[in-house]
Amino acid sequence: MSALRRQLELASETIDPATQRARAAKAAHQASRAIRLTNRLLAHAMVIHRADTAPREAVDIVGIARDLIEEVSRSPVDAGEPEFEAQVAPGAESLTVPGDQVSLREAMRNLLDTGLRHAGSEPLVRIALSPGGLDGRTALDLRVEDNGPWIAAPVQGVAA
Missing domain, CATH: 3.30.565.10 (Histidine kinase-like ATPase, C-terminal domain)
Incomplete structure (x- = not known):
């Protein structure tokens, strides 16, 4: 999440449109990684819980x-x-x-x-x-x- 925030900060600080697009693309990639990791952590927690109850x-x-x-x-x-x-x-x-x-x-x-x-x-x-x-x-x-x-x-x- 820190990397995502930093990419967004850098994008907002630049004037060059090409650099802004590149930073936004990096931020989108970081957001995708954060979503995947969050989903995996939630799935892991669910599986651990179900191991004892399902x-x-x-x-x-x-x-x-x-x-x-x-x-x-x-x-x-x-x-x-x-x-x-x-x-x-x-x-x-x-x-x-x-x-x-x-x-x-x-x-x-x-x-x-x-x-x-x-x-x-x-x-x-x-x-x-x-x-x-x-x-x-x-x-x-x-x-x-x-x-x-x-x-x-x-x-x-x-x-x-």
Whole structure:
């Protein structure tokens, strides 16, 4: 919020219209970041609260993924129009998992947002859902991948 306020102060102090536009654009970017952070903090607080109070139910993760892709596709992102590829393996389309639907939706939304934030200049996010297992129980394997730059492998023999 301080950075946003400072950009607005600088914009109001300048006479040059091009500089004012640049400062206003930076302020708009800071406002978007503040909104995203606030939304994430509120979602986190809600999920923490629900962890203790929400009853477990059968949740359709594939349905949540479809709804989120549609929602996120309509939302503006800094990098450009996002594209999504969704792969649902046989057996996953009707699989439900026990949990809190709201919390699972927020977790998946966080994965999609992170994928979009780290995607390339033409954002592409791939989502793969397949049946899996965990501790001898049926589970759903969910993978989210983006087309952004990967973390470089460490160079051998170089001290940090």
